[in-house]
Amino acid sequence: MQQILIRHGESLSNQEGRVQGQADIDLSDAGRRQAEAVAAWCREQPWVADGCELWSSPLRRARETAAAIAAATGLSVQVADDLRELHAGVFQGHLWDDLAEQFPEAVARWKSGDIDFQIPGGESRRQLAERGQQVLRSLASRSASRMIVVAHGGILTAALGLLVGRSHPLLADACERPFTRLPALANCSVSELVWPGPELVRFNETGHLPLG
Numbered sequence: 001m002q003q004i005l006i007r008h009g010e011s012l013s014n015q016e017g018r019v020q021g022q023a024d025i026d027l028s029d030a031g032r033r034q035a036e037a038v039a040a041w042c043r044e045q046p047w048v049a050d051g052c053e054l055w056s057s058p059l060r061r062a063r064e065t066a067a068a069i070a071a072a073t074g075l076s077v078q079v080a081d082d083l084r085e086l087h088a089g090v091f092q093g094h095l096w097d098d099l100a101e102q103f104p105e106a107v108a109r110w111k112s113g114d115i116d117f118q119i120p121g122g123e124s125r126r127q128l129a130e131r132g133q134q135v136l137r138s139l140a141s142r143s144a145s146r147m148i149v150v151a152h153g154g155i156l157t158a159a160l161g162l163l164v165g166r167s168h169p170l171l172a173d174a175c176e177r178p179f180t181r182l183p184a185l186a187n188c189s190v191s192e193l194v195w196p197g198p199e200l201v202r203f204n205e206t207g208h209l210p211l212g
Contacts (some may be wrong), residue, residue: 021088039072089122132159
């Protein structure tokens with residue numbers, strides 16, 4: 001089983017520097033261009049017509065990206081609820097630059113790297129990683145030989161850290177900062193996970209995207 005993992009295009013909240021978590025946010029104009037670019041890349045892959053499935057997080061920014069891929073490839077979008085991003089609790093909707101002033105204790109705990117610290121009203125890094133690896137494992141057990149999975153930077157990075165190890169050379173320092181203003185995965189980047197194993201064979205590739 002080959003899983004092509006794609007982070008959604010730039011959202012309006014990404015553009016504004018705002019924490020979105022599980023808020024349902026549209027793509028920006030730049031995000032739509034990124035979605036079209038990754039959709040064109042998917043269309044060019046020889047395996048896309050060979051029993052490939054297309055899965056998406058239920059959040060709008062991922063579904064819009066998946067819809068562009070569906071239009072380019074003829075695949076049907078299927079939704080897996082557990083692909084949604086980290087629940088950011090009280091951080092959600094606030095500007096990243098304002099968090100430390102508004103929630104100093106919670107931000108300090110989050111920045112400490114404590115994987116069991118649960119954002120008030122939200123999730124912890126451990127909960128995010130476990131949910132992410134479980135949904136990727138579940139999808140990998142399907143009969144399809146390949147699938148495209150459109151989700152979010154936080155959950156994909158956290159899940160990969162649990163599945164292949166946080167010290168994996170392709171992940172570098174990515175697992176040290178899931179769900180930050182500067183996520184490890186670029187918008188509409190491509191990563192690839194191969195099962196059984198699983199084996200991470202590429203991570204955060206962006207050569208298919210427009211410059212600027």
